Amino acid sequence: PSNSLILHNIYLAAPSTVSSILVKTRAELHASKGDDVTLSCTFTSSNTPTSKMTVDWSYRPQTGGPPQTFFHFSSRAFPPLDGQFTSRIQWKGSPARGDASISLVNATLNDNGTFTCSVRNPPDVHGSPTSHTVLTITPKVPSIRFSDVAVLLALILLPSAVITVFLIGRMICPRKKHSKSKAYRSPIEVTEG
Structure with a gap:
């Protein structure tokens, strides 16, 4: 070749x-x-x-x-x-x-x-x-945003918690009635003699 x-x-x-x-x-x-x-x-x-x-x-x-x-x-x-x-x-x-x-x-x-x-x-x-x-x-899954939760807490739970604490406080420590001085008398009170 x-x-x-x-x-x-x-x-x-x-x-x-x-x-x-x-x-x-x-x-x-x-x-x-x-x-x-x-x-x-x-x-x-x-x-x-x-x-x-x-x-x-x-x-x-x-x-x-x-x-x-x-x-x-x-x-x-x-x-x-x-x-x-x-x-x-x-x-x-x-x-x-x-x-x-x-x-x-x-x-x-x-x-x-x-x-x-x-x-x-x-x-x-x-x-x-x-x-x-x-x-x-x-499809997007609906989710609660943090801002929505914050608004719910602020408008519903927070006032409810304040009222509950106030009422519990009134039950545990009731207000004492102040007795008025016995020397004081009302001008329209009728006295004997």
């Missing part, structure tokens, strides 16, 4: 240096209705992020259906202009630190579903460029 054929076969057998990217999100996330939720997404790339790096977030409702892209980042954030996430998405990412996170403001029960973070950083074309988070929003 010729030398060029041998070199060609060695080149094919040698491991190639493939650029790759790895995207990670939390598998599940739980929050209450009305909460602000951070959808974290981190990535590692063989190459430093450049202006060609892009981030896309998509959402598939819990009820099913195709995923819909609602957020895009390419040198700057492009939040949704319409749909259920309008004015409710904030970019929290920092590509230089491998962060592509967003924040969902004022979560609703309609936000239950799967959120997918996709990161592209050419020439990194292999690896795991997407990751999914299943978000579950539950």
